[in-house]
Every structure is written in C-alpha cells, then in structure tokens.
Amino acid sequence: MPDLGPHAAFIIGAYAIAFVVLGMLTLITVVNDRKQARMLIELERKGIRRRSTAKPLTPSVKTKIIKSKPARAAAKRKPTRVRKPRT
Amino acid sequence: MPLRHRDNDAKRRPASLSKPHPCLKLAEPMQMPSEIALAAHDIACQRGGRTLFEGLSFDLEPGEALLISGPNGAGKTSLLRQIAGLLPLAAGRLGVTGADNDTPVSELCQYVGHLNAIKTSFSVGENLAFWAEFLDADENALPQALAAFGLTPLADLPAGLLSAGQRRKLALSRLFAAPRPVWLLDEPSVALDTVSVELLDAAIRNHLTAGGIAIVSTHVPLKTKFSQEITLGQERSI
Amino acid sequence: MSPAVALLVRDVKLAWREGGAIGVVLGFYLVVVAIMPFGLGPDLNLLARIAPGMLWVALLLAALLSADRIFHNDYEDGTLDVLATGPLPLPLLAAIKSLAHWLTTGVPLALMAPVLGLLLNLPLDAMPLLVATMFAGTPAVSFIAAIGASLTLGLRRSGLLLALLVLPLYVPVLIFGVSTVSMNIVGPGSPWPPFLMLTAISLASIVLAPLAAAAALRTAMR
C-alpha cells in the first residue's frame, strides 16, 4: 500500500465505514432470509399448507329468492353499464 | 325500461296506502327516479389477502329489497361498501339499468354505514343541509327530512348534544335530505328505539313503493318484504 | 350552492368552530418564533438577517401541525365515505379540502408573519414582499401536506410520520421563499426569479398533488 499522506485516517475511515455499513446490511439480509426460510419449512413440516392448494375454508354465499318474479324479463335484461373490477 | 314496472307500481301503491302510517305522507311527495334496477354478477371480495366471499350475484328490479345476513366478519359491510363504490370488486361486475349512462353506480346510492357522518360542532339542521347541498339535492325537502325521524324540534341544537339513537336518526335522515334510488343500510337499527325502528321500517317500505331499491344488513326483523336474501358466511368444512 | 362550494364552506366553518383550530395554529406560530431569539441571543442585526428563514420554517411547522385535519376527522366519523359517493371526483374533493386548509392556515399565517417580523427586526420595507412570498408559497404547503395527510390516514403516530414524509418535499418552497425576501434585503440580485419559481411550484402542486392525494385516499378507504 502506498503512503496515504497526512489524511490517511480519513481515507481508511471512509473505506472502513463503507464496508462496515454494507457488510452489516449484507449480514442482516442473509440472516433474515435464512430465518424466513426456516419458519416456512417448519410450518410446512407441521402439515399446514396454503389455502390455494388445500382449501380448508370455503367462503360461501347462499342466495334465497323469496318472491318469485318474471324470470324471463330478468334474464333478457342486460346491464347497460358495467363497472369493471378495479383489481 | 319496459312498461311492466310502471304497472307494478300502480298495483302496489294502493295496497300500502290502505295501511296509513305517519311516515307515508312524508315520503309521498318525493320524486325519485323510480326505474333503477341493480344487478351484481359473480362479485367477489378480498380483504387483506383473504377471500371473504365470491360468486355473489343478485338482481334487483325497481321496488325490490335485498336482505344481507351472516355472522360478524362475513363481509356484510364490505359488500355494501363495494356497491357504494368504496371498495373495489375483486371479481365480477355491478350493473345498473335505467340511469343516465354517465352516472356512476356510487352516485345512485345513499350509503348509511356504521359511522354516522355527523359533525358534532354543527347543528342538526346544518348537518342535513350540508348533505343536501353536497349531494346535489333539492333543499326544499329539508323540513320533511328533519321531520322524517322526528328531529324537527332539535334542528337548531348542536349535533354533539344528541344521544346515540338521535345521532343514528340524524344519519338516517340523510336518506330523505338527499333522496337517491338505492339505499344501502348497514345495521340501520343500531341504537334505535322500537318506535324509531318502525319508522325506519315504514320509510324503507315507502321507498320501495316509490320504485326505489334497498339493500339492508340487519339483525332486527323488519316488516319490509325482502324479495331476496343473501347469507354470507364460512362453511365449516375441513 | 354547488357541491364544491358547499364542501369548501363547510370545511372553513369547521376549522373556525372546532376547538379554535385557527387560533391554535397562530398561537403555535407565535410561540415558535418568539422562542428562537432566546436560543440565538438578542442581537437585532443577526435576527434581521435570519428573520425570513425563521418565519418560513416556523410557518411550515405550524401548517404541518394542522395538516392531519384535512382528512382525518372526516375519515374517523364516516363523512369521507359519504363524500366519496357524492358528485365530485376524488381528486377534486382532495383539491377543495386542500384549498380549505390553505384558507384556514396558509392565509392567516401569511397575514400574521409581518407582525412576528417586527419581533425579529425585519425591515419594514421587506414586509409586503414577505407576505407576497407567503401567499405565493403556502398553496404548495397545503396541497403537499394533503398528500401526507392522505397517506397517513388512520395510522398510529400519524402526525410525526406526516412530518417525516412531507418536510423533505418542502425544501424547494423554503429555499425560494426565503431567498426572495433575503434578496430584497441584502441581495445579491433581483428577488423576482425565486419568486416566480415559488409561484411555479405552487401552481404545479395545485395541479398534481390532488391526484396523488386522491390515489392515497382510495388506498386508505379500502
């Protein structure tokens, strides 16, 4: 390494801080990643699966038409306007 | 719209006129577009990544009412908010017949939710007057709207002094201050006494007679004839 | 009365009545400006030199203090839901409510600033320009605050979060607002370029901020 002159402390300091901050960030990122992966494996080992595959709960809708009405008129009528779902 | 609906109205009106009620006279002069029909096709609702319901459809002709029931958290409020345009539909569509083509569904609805939308520092009259102005309604209807739930004597009092039941009545008076064809009522009878519930019940019936639509979620039995009932809830199947 | 005017009148009335909201904001402004000389010393020359900056910073803080009023109360009591079913599109609604905030905080604060300027030995002939910059800049303050208010709607510690989100966005307003007045007092150069810049920022905020606020309101109401 060359002689860094009178301001060596600042140069080394700048590099040290950069590496400490980015190193800590990397460490925290990796640790968090491992932690979540472990939790997921743990939950899956307990046999809990996502609803999209297992469907343990079915949200249900029961519609009761109390008063009979002219069914063909209702079937014929088309909504003039339709609100598209936003999502 | 087909003539059929006008015929229906003509048939219904005398039937309800034969049963006199204090509220009837108040609702009678109100002219509202009586030919709105509302239909939902296969709508679904998602909150926080969970599907509350899906595949929900209904079809309401003018003068028909829909009752929504189900346990807490089943999505009754969410459904009403979806119809009012406050929540996006996760799937499906909501259609209206009989309105101007550029009116959004939400502007046909008068939504009275859990919260009363009352400013406590305004007087009872000012609260109603604001909604009439903001919702672009005829301000001449204000005295009748105040009278609908018997709030006329309280008109000049600050709304902050009202009891819970009176606040609820003030919120419901909005239905008359700014008449709209579709009423969305979320547990409207909460905090109301028996007499007021009867007033509300009669008001809904009059609204239907005039060709309006009402969608109500309630746990209190009402005399109103609901033409459809939707029960939301989770099946217990594992 | 049209729906838009009705909403504006109602918001101004509410600010006037609810717990003297305008009075609290003006009182806060007075306290912040009055306490600064105790930290800086009573040197009138120094105070005159930094007066525009102090008046502007205190104004931003005072305006932020009242910013969660823009949507919060209406969100809490269910009014916002009914407003959303009204005839006004959401961005226009946000714009009117921001305008009401400007009328009830920006304008009173701008009018009070010269009085506080006296305490700080601000030269008398700089007063008209000070008020003019504040009238030109405070619309941006209110309209940008509305973005923050809608983003933090219904959250815990929303006041602090609002300040953290919005204060960095005020940097240009502060720079041009203060520069206009200091250019007039000490130079160098004409005060008009920064003044025009300030006006441009306000106009752009009036057009763009309600769009962002409306999008945030939609997210918050779900």
Next chain:
Amino acid sequence: MISLANPTRFLNLVGAVVPWLAALIVILLGTGLYLAFFVSPPDYQQGETVRIMYVHVPAAWLAMGCFLVIAIAALGTLIWRHPLADVAAKAAAPIGACFTFVALVTGSLWGKPMWGTYWVWDARLTSMLVLFLLYLGLIALWQAIEEPGRAGRAAAILALVGAINIPIIKFSVNWWNTLHQPASVLRVDGPSIDPALLTPLFVMGAAFAALFVLLHLLAMRTEILRRRVRALQQTQVEHAVLAGA
C-alpha cells in the same frame, strides 16, 4: 419478465443466481480495491484523499439508482399491478438508505481534509441528505401500515411523489448553493477527470451495483417468504378457530 411474474419461479431464479453474483462481487471488489489503492495515482490537486472518491461516488450512484428502481417498481404497483412490484420496492428502500448513508459519511470524511470541516452545505451533499430523508420516510411508511396491500400502494404513491420532487429539490439546492457560496465548490465529476482515475471508479461502481443486485434479490426473496409464512400462520389460526379452540 413473464417468468419473473411467478413468485415461485422467481425464488428458484434467485437461488440459482446468488452464488455466481457473490463470486462476481468478490472479484470486482478485490480488483477495485487493488486499483484504488495501488494503481491509481494521487490527484495533482487533492493528493491521496482522492481515493475516497472510489467509494463515495459509486455509493452516491447507487443511492440514486436505487430510488429509480423504487420509482419504476411504484409504477409497476400502481399501473401494471405486477405481483412482485411492491416486494421489489419494499426490499430496495433499506438498501438505498444504506448506500445513501455511506455516500453521506464518506462525503463528510472527504470534506474534512478538503474543506476543513466535516460538513459543508454543498449542493451534492445536501441533495444526498434530502434523498436520505425521503428513504427514511418510505421505510417509516412501510412500517406504519400493517396491511401489505395498502402499504405497497401508499409507498408507491410516496415514491412517485418523491421521484417527481427529486429533480426540483436538486435544482433548488443547486440554485441556493451558488447563491450562498459562488464558484467555491470543488468539482470532481465531469469530463475533466483523468482516465487513470476513471478505471478504478468504474470497477468499484460495478462492484457496488452487483452488491445491490445481490442484496435486492435476497431481500425480495425474504419478503416473499415472509408473506407466505404470514399466510400460513393465518390458516393455522383459522384451523384452530374451527377446531373449537
């Protein structure tokens, strides 16, 4: 892009890429440091302190580039509704904040020998400071909103507002800076840099960029896994409720 839309495929891709990226970072960083300390000549004006540039300038590049990533992801959330967009935005914010922090601290350490003080309200440092505050606001907003859907959209709106504001802030700060200290600002950027200084700068820049990509991919994977864990825990609670617990 189509293959990236599926979170599961994305997870597999991350798993395959990470080791190679890590190796690339080590090589680039090693080369960069060697060039910075042993090959690069001292600047005729600033002497040895110019070596701070090789860590300061790339950090500043990444600080700004990361905000660009967040802004694009914000468009992805609000307009295209890409399922990974808000994950990308959320994962990028803390990384961007760290790079900004590094840029600020190294800039300050560079300033002491050059200007005789740790902090000057120099236009570039000041803009960096405002950028840092914007990052803090984004992170705070993500943490304040519990429901991920709303948090994602709110943060996206804030990111776009910030992205529109950054050029205005930058312009106003530059203008303010020339007003208060005309022409005394040290200029190290621009075409006047000696090519001998440019090579190490670019190598370090590439190393930092690769590090950003690695951290971003990892953080995105973590976020996807976290959401899955949350969803599973929720089903677990529902099972317990139904079982009569």
